[in-house]
Amino acid sequence: MALLPILRYPDPRLHKVAKPVQVVDDRIRTLVRDMAETMYDAPGVGLAATQVDVHERVVVIDVSEDSNDLRVLINPEIIWKSEETQVYEEGCLSVPGIYDEVQRAARIRVRTLDEQGETREFDAEGLLAVCVQHELDHLMGKVFVEYLSPLKQNRIKTRLRKQEREALKV
Ligand code: NI
Numbered sequence: 001m002a003l004l005p006i007l008r009y010p011d012p013r014l015h016k017v018a019k020p021v022q023v024v025d026d027r028i029r030t031l032v033r034d035m036a037e038t039m040y041d042a043p044g045v046g047l048a049a050t051q052v053d054v055h056e057r058v059v060v061i062d063v064s065e066d067s068n069d070l071r072v073l074i075n076p077e078i079i080w081k082s083e084e085t086q087v088y089e090e091g092c093l094s095v096p097g098i099y100d101e102v103q104r105a106a107r108i109r110v111r112t113l114d115e116q117g118e119t120r121e122f123d124a125e126g127l128l129a130v131c132v133q134h135e136l137d138h139l140m141g142k143v144f145v146e147y148l149s150p151l152k153q154n155r156i157k158t159r160l161r162k163q164e165r166e167a168l169k170v
Pocket of ligand 1: 091092093094134138
């Protein structure tokens, strides 16, 4: 097991589009374990492979209160979205310290492979629906701040670059 370094916005590698996983093998299962460990350590409720600079369609999510309900999504697709939307204040391990409201579908249906390469489908609402949509955006190279106004995005970039410079000084 290993903790993986998490890319920080505005790192251009966060905008790469992930490729589908060809074979769910031990290499992928090791990646999944390392991603889960990294997510729990952060701590966070979701992590996409893109955020650890692996550009394949792999996501880990755990929105449970006790961090004991890990969901592994390999090649996930949203196969249905409700017209109804919900607004949630989102954050992201790649955009530390920034939280803002994003509007997304309130309910979704997801089709995915699990760690054994078996096809699964599930319905999601509430925080899980938010999290799945947020992580699938990462796989498409999209970070949640891109839903915000250009002015806000520039402020966030400036703030995170400043934090990075200050971190380098110590
Ligand atoms: Ni994120």
